Amino acid sequence: MSAEKVGKVAVIGAGTMGHQISLCCALAGLETFCIDVSAEQLEKAEAFVKKYLPEGVSRGRFTEEEAAAAKQRLRFTTSLEEGAGEADFVIEAIVEKLEPKKELFRRLDEICPPQAILTTNSSFFVSSLLAPETGRPDRVCNMHFFNPALVMNCVEVVQGPHTSPETAAVVLALVRRLGKEPMLLHKEIYGFLVNRILRRILDEALFLFETGVASAEDIDSAVVNALGHRIGPFALMDLIGIDLSYHVAMERYRDSNDPADKPSPTVVEKYVKGEWGRKKGRGFYSYGK
Numbered sequence: 001m002s003a004e005k006v007g008k009v010a011v012i013g014a015g016t017m018g019h020q021i022s023l024c025c026a027l028a029g030l031e032t033f034c035i036d037v038s039a040e041q042l043e044k045a046e047a048f049v050k051k052y053l054p055e056g057v058s059r060g061r062f063t064e065e066e067a068a069a070a071k072q073r074l075r076f077t078t079s080l081e082e083g084a085g086e087a088d089f090v091i092e093a094i095v096e097k098l099e100p101k102k103e104l105f106r107r108l109d110e111i112c113p114p115q116a117i118l119t120t121n122s123s124f125f126v127s128s129l130l131a132p133e134t135g136r137p138d139r140v141c142n143m144h145f146f147n148p149a150l151v152m153n154c155v156e157v158v159q160g161p162h163t164s165p166e167t168a169a170v171v172l173a174l175v176r177r178l179g180k181e182p183m184l185l186h187k188e189i190y191g192f193l194v195n196r197i198l199r200r201i202l203d204e205a206l207f208l209f210e211t212g213v214a215s216a217e218d219i220d221s222a223v224v225n226a227l228g229h230r231i232g233p234f235a236l237m238d239l240i241g242i243d244l245s246y247h248v249a250m251e252r253y254r255d256s257n258d259p260a261d262k263p264s265p266t267v268v269e270k271y272v273k274g275e276w277g278r279k280k281g282r283g284f285y286s287y288g289k
């Protein structure tokens with residue numbers, strides 16, 4: 001199947017990532033189903049779309065006609081059969097836990113048309129953990145969007161040893177159809193490109209802070225003003241959530257058993273105190289209410 005033949009997309013999970021990925025697909029002209037086990041999440045996703053589209057029109061991002069067409073193309077359902085039964089292309093964006101993802105891929109393999117491509121938006125699980133759950137490993141791949149998906153204009157595509165070159169080509173072309181830049185990884189590796197590079201930056205920033213070399217504010221200022229990043233590492237940790245940094249590091253440590261992979265003392269302290277960043281009103285910075 002070529003990317004032009006992809007007409008129907010199923011996005012599974014309507015959380016932080018899924019609701020925006022669904023809207024990206026609908027805006028790009030794809031018939032899209034946004035699927036979630038939670039009707040409440042789907043209601044929130046639908047409410048977001050109703051607010052986002054008129055705002056996008058008034059900001060000149062797209063025309064009124066384009067917004068109306070995208071709204072028509074995007075449907076919401078709790079039924080996997082209804083949403084994925086005719087899909088050419090699936091983007092899984094459910095909770096970051098391996099067993100539910102495996103179970104979902106088994107069900108998708110039964111429900112979806114045999115030619116459909118099944119991708120995962122997982123931040124850390126490579127698709128070779130999921131491909132054996134299906135009878136179509138050659139059509140399974142990672143497709144990793146960034147948060148917020150409607151704003152971030154790049155997507156990592158990770159080709160596993162099981163992924164056929166044709167599948168990788170369709171995924172890359174679909175990323176371009178969504179108006180985003182694909183970055184292809186020829187090999188599976190934990191954390192892909194961006195999270196691996198980011199980890200080095202965050203670890204070094206935490207080292208400089210913890211050893212008293214400079215304040216969080218000055219380290220952020222150095223990264224923004226001298227390196228030209230849009231946001232400094234401490235402000236970024238507050239944005240992503242220090243709880244997430246903690247869990248990701250713990251997961252890495254459990255996997256490797258290497259003490260160097262443990263969350264840094266500052267991250268542990270902030271995690272225990274509940275100072276998780278913006279979502280809690282306090283992290284490395286204070287955000288009021």
Ligand SMILES: NC(=O)c1ccc[n+]([C@@H]2O[C@H](COP(=O)([O-])OP(=O)(O)OC[C@H]3O[C@@H](n4cnc5c(N)ncnc54)[C@H](O)[C@@H]3O)[C@@H](O)[C@H]2O)c1
Nearest residue numbers: 013014015016017036037038041093094095096122123147
């Ligand atoms: N949050 C981020 O910044 C980010 C960035 C890139 C990638 N990711 C990845 O995207 C995926 C989703 O992350 P998120 O932050 O959107 O999670 P989230 O917790 O906000 O949303 C997950 C959604 O999946 C639904 N769900 C759970 N099990 C389901 C099932 N079996 N079928 C259908 N729906 C189900 C939940 O009800 C929830 O609405 C994860 O794999 C994560 O690693 C997250």
